[in-house]
Amino acid sequence: MEIIRSRRGLIVACCVFLLALIAGGENLPQNIKRNCSYTVTIQTTCTKGADTSGHVSLRFGDEKSNDMIVHHLNSKHVRQVDPLQPLVLDDIPRKPFQACLVDEFQVTGQCMESPICYLYLKLSGSDDWRPGFAQVEALEESGLSSKSFYFRRYLPRNVWHGSDLCSKEITPFGIRHKRKVFKKTPAP
Numbered sequence: 001m002e003i004i005r006s007r008r009g010l011i012v013a014c015c016v017f018l019l020a021l022i023a024g025g026e027n028l029p030q031n032i033k034r035n036c037s038y039t040v041t042i043q044t045t046c047t048k049g050a051d052t053s054g055h056v057s058l059r060f061g062d063e064k065s066n067d068m069i070v071h072h073l074n075s076k077h078v079r080q081v082d083p084l085q086p087l088v089l090d091d092i093p094r095k096p097f098q099a100c101l102v103d104e105f106q107v108t109g110q111c112m113e114s115p116i117c118y119l120y121l122k123l124s125g126s127d128d129w130r131p132g133f134a135q136v137e138a139l140e141e142s143g144l145s146s147k148s149f150y151f152r153r154y155l156p157r158n159v160w161h162g163s164d165l166c167s168k169e170i171t172p173f174g175i176r177h178k179r180k181v182f183k184k185t186p187a188p
Contacts (some may be wrong), residue, residue: 042112
């Protein structure tokens with residue numbers, strides 16, 4: 001009988017302890033993913049027919065598989081800048097991706113944990129587009145910003161096209177890249 005009473009007491013004590021943890025746990029910091037802001041700079045080359053009115057999507061990320069996709073980048077357009085100087089041409093909204101111009105876009109999304117090392121663009125539409133370079137600047141921490149990714153060719157339509165500068169291993173058989181596995185994301 002004595003053993004049963006001590007076990008009941010132990011069970012009651014455990015239940016009270018668990019309830020206290022649950023009630024007090026509301027104030028504990030949760031593992032919340034925060035969002036970060038990025039400025040994306042894209043230059044369109046000066047080649048005849050290099051501009052586009054099609055939709056452009058952007059995908060970039062880091063070595064730790066943090067992947068960010070921006071569908072319809074056109075809608076995030078902020079301003080055009082002078083390609084020869086870092087001066088703003090105007091703050092009036094204009095159509096992005098015009099020949100010989102550099103466009104800036106503001107996007108917000110998942111924070112990167114290491115420097116941005118891959119970037120892909122995707123063109124949807126009926127006309128061609130020839131970007132010169134693209135770069136992503138992490139506004140919260142400049143050490144996570146990307147280098148410039150160069151294209152200088154017409155992009156194929158409806159296909160992710162870009163560069164992956166993440167870690168690579170040199171083997172006797174050539175350069176081996178770490179395999180990236182992208183999560184499926186629902187279309188907007």
